[in-house]
Amino acid sequence: MTTVSGNASGSQGDLPLDAIVIGAGFSGLYQLHTLRNDHGYRVQVLEAGDGVGGTWHWNRYPGARCDSESHAYCYSFSDSLTREWQWSERYPGAAEIVRYLNHVADRFDLRRDIQLNTRVVSARFDDDRHQWHVKTAAGDTFVARYLITAIGCLSSANVPALAGLDRFNGQWVHTGAWPHDGVDFSGRRVGQIGTGSTGIQAAPVIAETAKQLTVFQRTANYSVPARNAPLSDEQRQQQRDNATAVRELMRSNTNGHPWSINSESALQASADERAARYERMWTDGGLRFRAAYSDLGSNAQANRTAADFIKSKIRRKVRDPATAEALCNIDHPYGAKRPPIDTGYFETFNRDHVSLVDLKSDPIIEVTASGIRTESTHHNLDIIVFATGFDAMTGALLSIDIEGVGGTTLQQKWADGPCNYLGIQITGFPNLFTITGPGSPSVLTNMPVAIEQHVDWVTGCINHLQQHGKTRIEASDEAMTNWRSEVNTAADATLLPTVAHSWYLGANIPGKPRVFMPYAGGLGRFREICNDIAARNYDGFVIS
Numbered sequence: 001m002t003t004v005s006g007n008a009s010g011s012q013g014d015l016p017l018d019a020i021v022i023g024a025g026f027s028g029l030y031q032l033h034t035l036r037n038d039h040g041y042r043v044q045v046l047e048a049g050d051g052v053g054g055t056w057h058w059n060r061y062p063g064a065r066c067d068s069e070s071h072a073y074c075y076s077f078s079d080s081l082t083r084e085w086q087w088s089e090r091y092p093g094a095a096e097i098v099r100y101l102n103h104v105a106d107r108f109d110l111r112r113d114i115q116l117n118t119r120v121v122s123a124r125f126d127d128d129r130h131q132w133h134v135k136t137a138a139g140d141t142f143v144a145r146y147l148i149t150a151i152g153c154l155s156s157a158n159v160p161a162l163a164g165l166d167r168f169n170g171q172w173v174h175t176g177a178w179p180h181d182g183v184d185f186s187g188r189r190v191g192q193i194g195t196g197s198t199g200i201q202a203a204p205v206i207a208e209t210a211k212q213l214t215v216f217q218r219t220a221n222y223s224v225p226a227r228n229a230p231l232s233d234e235q236r237q238q239q240r241d242n243a244t245a246v247r248e249l250m251r252s253n254t255n256g257h258p259w260s261i262n263s264e265s266a267l268q269a270s271a272d273e274r275a276a277r278y279e280r281m282w283t284d285g286g287l288r289f290r291a292a293y294s295d296l297g298s299n300a301q302a303n304r305t306a307a308d309f310i311k312s313k314i315r316r317k318v319r320d321p322a323t324a325e326a327l328c329n330i331d332h333p334y335g336a337k338r339p340p341i342d343t344g345y346f347e348t349f350n351r352d353h354v355s356l357v358d359l360k361s362d363p364i365i366e367v368t369a370s371g372i373r374t375e376s377t378h379h380n381l382d383i384i385v386f387a388t389g390f391d392a393m394t395g396a397l398l399s400i401d402i403e404g405v406g407g408t409t410l411q412q413k414w415a416d417g418p419c420n421y422l423g424i425q426i427t428g429f430p431n432l433f434t435i436t437g438p439g440s441p442s443v444l445t446n447m448p449v450a451i452e453q454h455v456d457w458v459t460g461c462i463n464h465l466q467q468h469g470k471t472r473i474e475a476s477d478e479a480m481t482n483w484r485s486e487v488n489t490a491a492d493a494t495l496l497p498t499v500a501h502s503w504y505l506g507a508n509i510p511g512k513p514r515v516f517m518p519y520a521g522g523l524g525r526f527r528e529i530c531n532d533i534a535a536r537n538y539d540g541f542v543i544s
Helices: 026-038 079-084 094-107 197-209 233-241 243-252 271-284 287-291 300-317 321-328 346-350 447-467 477-492 523-535
Strands: 017-022 043-046 120-126 131-136 141-149 171-174 189-193 212-217 354-358 364-368 371-374 378-380 383-386 401-403 432-434 473-475 541-543
Touching: 017 026, 017 131, 026 043, 026 094, 026 447, 043 141, 079 243, 189 197, 189 371, 197 212, 197 346, 212 371, 233 243, 243 447, 243 523, 271 287, 271 300, 300 321, 300 346, 321 346, 321 354, 346 354, 447 523, 473 477
Parallel strands: 017 043, 017 141, 120 401, 141 432, 171 383, 189 212, 189 383, 212 354
Antiparallel strands: 120 131, 131 141, 364 371, 371 378, 473 541
16 A cells, blocks of 8 residues: 555655545536645645546536536636637537536646546544545555545436346446447437436437437426527627626526526416516527526426426427327426426437337336336337436445544434535534535536635635644534524425425435435525635634
């Protein structure tokens, strides 16, 4: 076993590290930049993949594309970076996002402090020296004052435990861990399980080359057209010209997107006014549809007006009435689960070689050597695609054996569900910072904006400790308990907790405690809370 204090390349000699960052995606790259480039700290980033990109390094499934608009799904900390990077489409595809993050790594000279192909398996806090000892799968140990997890909210792939999967003679893949050499669907019989945001993106592209595509629908879902298209030079210039105003809007509003929510109530508008507004939003496309009225996320009756509008569109798109009704048999309010946007998803079911299996009425019994058996029939398949999502927000954290004060592990601490302060720190785990952890706005927002807020706050906190000669910080029990209450209160003001099977509550993972994880009070409000806590000398934290 090798113990490493400085950079693996030796550029930092034998000096101890100030911080270890796990992950080289949006969070890890920016955290390295702020700590090292802006403030001169000694930092080592450890990344499991063979390249930078984080979640997007692995999400290479057919149709993989961001559902935030490209001019907003990027860093905003550098005006020069904003001016020089040219996005090609309204919604960036996975490959373009990876190119962008590689450009950032080169542009800010980040690679020299990133060690690739390095999977962290454990981290132990040394209570006497106030240091973290981080161990990798290769047996190396890194030591630093601060440990910062930048491992993503949606990075731990969830493969359902289907009986017989181990005897399937064909190929099976998960969209969140896609083979980097791709999958050839030509002439193959494909079964796709899952119709969330990922499945809705993948199905139309798989159908283009597959001999047969059978979509196994676990939960029917809403979707609004993305209206993706190449960006013109004029549009790019307009985005650059408006970058400052857009940045301020994203940082101050609820969702971190480059638009505001209409302040009107859906219930105060007439039926004709609502229909006209929804039609305009549908034509414009994208997640902005959620912003049609202020109460779509909080009032069930108002939400139903949007839900019924979307269902009417589905029925018009899908020719077979039985298939259309199965696609419209949606059991949750619009937006109470992650609301997808699509390019030709519902139209895909008009293809002769594409079929839908509604698992609520015809559940999977087992996987066989040659396919999937449901209650009514056997489906012969060559490839199974799991578009079944992630062990969200906690899965990646709990996959690492993190041991805090007194030998308590994070698995033990969160046995009844995640609890922390501001999504950032956990009692009993000093000097551990979790970027966009549970308890923060994270997945309810445009992620890069939430990431920059968290990283900036963590960097400011470390600066505060250094300036005051302190070596240790952790959340107090009281602050953590109060924040858990605040998260619940914010969620209860919305329709989000009403969906019992949502991954926001961990319900997609058998045995996972049912706790509403993200903070639903809005990114702008969250930023104010965090800034106020910092201004009050980090109220709620124990500093020593």
